[in-house]
Amino acid sequence: MDVHQGALLGQHALAYTALSFFAITISRRLLWYSISSQALQIFPLLAAAHAVQFVVRLIAGHGFPGWSFLLAPFFEAVLWPVVTLILLAPQMRAPDPDANRPL
Numbered sequence: 001m002d003v004h005q006g007a008l009l010g011q012h013a014l015a016y017t018a019l020s021f022f023a024i025t026i027s028r029r030l031l032w033y034s035i036s037s038q039a040l041q042i043f044p045l046l047a048a049a050h051a052v053q054f055v056v057r058l059i060a061g062h063g064f065p066g067w068s069f070l071l072a073p074f075f076e077a078v079l080w081p082v083v084t085l086i087l088l089a090p091q092m093r094a095p096d097p098d099a100n101r102p103l
């Protein structure tokens with residue numbers, strides 16, 4: 001991602017590492033919530049990952065990246081239910097599989 005966006009090398013790696021750490025710490029708790037409540041739980045994690053990237057950019061001397069950068073965690077949290085349903089779709093099998101529905 002750093003090379004693709006022309007960013008400081010390691011900027012995204014640091015943000016993704018922090019995001020992964022915090023996501024692992026709350027992963028068990030997320031399973032107890034509905035998908036919409038999960039989005040509310042995930043929003044601070046996404047905001048923290050973007051904040052790490054923002055701070056690294058400022059330390060490196062880059063300017064303000066724009067309002068879309070600050071709105072990204074909100075849109076990612078809004079899209080969380082859609083992504084969850086897409087990723088869980090292969091696990092949602094028919095109750096009575098037959099020749100027409102092999103899954």
